Amino acid sequence: MAKVLGKTSILSACDHSQKKNKKGGGSLYSRRIPGICFKEDRFTSLKMKSMALRCDFNGQRVVYLERKIVDTRRFLQVPLKVQLNQIRTGLIGKTPKWWETGLQPNMKEVTSAQDLVDALFDAGYKLVILDFYSPACGGCKALFPKTCQLAKMNPDSQFLQVNYEEHKSMCYSLNVHVLPFFRFYRGAQGRLCQFSCTNATIQKFKNALAKHTTDQCSLGPAKGLDEKELLALAANKDLSFTYKPKPVQPNPYRVPAKKDILVSKTCLNPKESEGKTLVGAGG
Template identity: 85%
Template structure:
């Protein structure tokens, strides 16, 4: 009979000779656990895995067994839990992520918005302010994706109102869905709010400003007032340095300078007057 030794799940085994069972003539050790000697198949009914290490102990061979019980319920639950952790199960796609085109991008911060407008060059950039809880934004979004697919040369920037409320307040955006058009050195071209019923307003603005144009100078992006307002907002990590104002090439002369210039139009007369004044003195 097997004997447990201490807490290490060690079992003593009898000598490994080819003994025969008195009843059936079979071997005394279990077929499921090769090399283990016991009178009865005590461990055959247990759902376990064994790992045996053999050694000699006082002329008898010892078998060290490490029992690992397998629970069927736990075995089936592990893959499901792993799939949930990896995100394969239970993740529902958001409606503003369905149907996105390569020329559509979601803005991450105020700095990202300003940099995206400056780096767009002469492209027409369309800012789309939306909210996940806005039913009008959700209904209009598939058509915006369709228009973005039909116009791959345009750049669509999505601004999530729920994640960037402070920035939207600073930019004076209070109605959703709301759109702003920007292009190159011209800066902001137009702004308006439209819904699924008034989509024609968006199409008209797109037909008017989507024509390719070459602007002189670098891209302007946001207005200086908007940039300074974003920099003043403490809730935003946005830095803005105003451009240094150079001297005016065509300065407007002051009134005193105009009077002096009028008196100095005839220098001869001024000299004669000064001599007369000196002789009279």
């Protein structure tokens, strides 16, 4: 291998695969090295050439070499389309964000209001935890590793992540104004609790998990969001979400109110009511 000697750019030439000098027959330079080329103009006189050829370093001939100046600007001028294609094809590695590292199989990113509603309905009797976060929130970033750890410890629960920066309008409709913010849902019971939690008050999150992760019987289909929240999402023009209110069915076992009882008593004797009306009219 060739070695660089100080600032004079003198490299020791290998004895094998050397090329012969046409004039003197001696070894003038070694095999081509990437990024390095010879410039014979540096040898201005025969005396310098003879000194270079007679100079020995560890028993090897040395010659003057000069590095090529590579224009790196042409490598940096890459079109934007080419860079995007390289990213799509995986040629350039994409560094994951902090809210993407450490994700568990039971953690999912919410993409829209319809996706949120469908995820709550499809969860069935599972415990669902809504995690509202922001990429610019320091408290969310500090709490996220512990959230991933708790998700790993509770594989039967479903964790849904809602990016506040991407879904601000949806968060306003759901009355979420503090971050990080959590909501717990389960089956037909709907929303169980909601609270704001930080890294210092992580015990609040653990207590809620211990309370609501126990096996509970929930009759009926999953409720998901409240009726008011569904109507608020449907009324929001920024969201492509449609919702039709369910028709209210009368309850046959409903206890009649006092007004209904009084009306029914007055209508028991129609003759008395007719007489009263006639007397009133005649008077």
